[in-house]
Amino acid sequence: MSKERSHSSDTVTWAGMIGDLSLAVVKGAVGYFGGSKALLGDALYSASDAVSALNRLIPRRMSVKRRGRAVLPSRSYRTEPLFAVIFAVLVLMGGLQIAIASIREMASGTIEIPHPFTLIAIFVSLAVKEAVFQLQYRYSKKQSDGSHTAYAEEHRFSLYTSLTVCIGVFLSVLGDNLQWKAMMYMDPVSALIVAALVLRKGYLMIVKSVYGTLAEETEQEDALNFIETVQRVHGIITVDDLKAKEQGHYVTVDLKISVNPRITVLEANEIAERAKKLLMNRFVHISDVNIQVVPYDPGYPYKSNHHLTDSDMPTLIQ
Numbered sequence: 170m171s172k173e174r175s176h177s178s179d180t181v182t183w184a185g186m187i188g189d190l191s192l193a194v195v196k197g198a199v200g201y202f203g204g205s206k207a208l209l210g211d212a213l214y215s216a217s218d219a220v221s222a223l224n225r226l227i228p229r230r231m232s233v234k235r236r237g238r239a240v241l242p243s244r245s246y247r248t249e250p251l252f253a254v255i256f257a258v259l260v261l262m263g264g265l266q267i268a269i270a271s272i273r274e275m276a277s278g279t280i281e282i283p284h285p286f287t288l289i290a291i292f293v294s295l296a297v298k299e300a301v302f303q304l305q306y307r308y309s310k311k312q313s314d315g316s317h318t319a320y321a322e323e324h325r326f327s328l329y330t331s332l333t334v335c336i337g338v339f340l341s342v343l344g345d346n347l348q349w350k351a352m353m354y355m356d357p358v359s360a361l362i363v364a365a366l367v368l369r370k371g372y373l374m375i376v377k378s379v380y381g382t383l384a385e386e387t388e389q390e391d392a393l394n395f396i397e398t399v400q401r402v403h404g405i406i407t408v409d410d411l412k413a414k415e416q417g418h419y420v421t422v423d424l425k426i427s428v429n430p431r432i433t434v435l436e437a438n439e440i441a442e443r444a445k446k447l448l449m450n451r452f453v454h455i456s457d458v459n460i461q462v463v464p465y466d467p468g469y470p471y472k473s474n475h476h477l478t479d480s481d482m483p484t485l486i487q
Contacts, residue, residue, distance in 0.1 A: 184301065184304065186222035188298070189219035192298060196209075196211050196290065197209060200212055206267055206356065216260075224253055257374035260374065267360055271360040272357075275358070282345040283338045338359070392413060395422060404429070406465045419456035421455075421456060422458045425463065428465060437462045445460055
């Protein structure tokens with residue numbers, strides 16, 4: 170059930186990423202051929218949204234394995250892959266380039282009026298973006314995985330960017346038709362505002378990548394707290410493995426615990442249920458806990474008491 174829900178969540182995230190990437194290509198092409206620098210900036214912002222969605226598909230994990238000795242948590246996957254850092258730098262460079270081109274255009278007084286068909290592309294992109302956002306937000310809200318807040322935050326600034334472009338292009342085209350020169354400057358002005366939003370996006374991507382080690386230290390502390398809490402449950406002998414996956418502001422925990430091999434399956438399930446309830450009540454940011462119960466095996470050269478009763482051979486010389 171948990172795997173199916175995770176697969177569906179990944180599918181929704183993939184849909185958003187492909188949608189943002191497609192919008193970036195369409196906006197970029199229309200902005201280039203339609204002569205709208207603001208729309209080019211909007212295309213760059215949509216591309217950065219696609220990269221952010223891809224980063225969510227590479228979740229932050231922390232893993233702890235304990236059998237006889239404690240091992241500090243280690244991250245199986247990096248939160249931000251290397252290409253995300255490189256792309257963030259490209260986003261900053263692109264935002265600076267758009268800002269410089271807009272300032273030069275306004276300073277020269279030679280304004281390039283966007284083609285009217287760019288308005289159609291903007292309205293279509295707004296409709297598609299809103300439809301994808303509603304799909305992601307409603308699904309995340311239904312699953313209660315905490316990702317809906319991240320979707321809403323990203324969509325808000327993406328909407329600000331697109332609306333700024335829409336207003337700028339519309340006023341620029343209207344000013345050209347009415348021969349109001351002041352309104353013709355609205356496309357480069359909106360491009361300057363969009364460039365600022367793009368620079369903000371690139372900066373946040375870099376900050377999130379560079380300071381990922383701080384988040385890793387926090388994860389290590391959380392994982393150790395999880396283990397200490399679970400070990401308080403009566404009936405649990407050891408915590409063999411712990412994996413925690415972040416999904417938005419919430420965490421999903423996978424546990425592997427060892428119990429007395431002579432208890433019944435029902436008793437083992439009751440122990441696992443107590444451990445789950447304790448974790449979810451103690452840590453409010455945990456959304457789900459999956460526990461695997463295995464019989465405790467001390468391994469060679471140690472023996473447990475149940476081996477003695479099952480053995481037919483005497484252990485002392487008669």
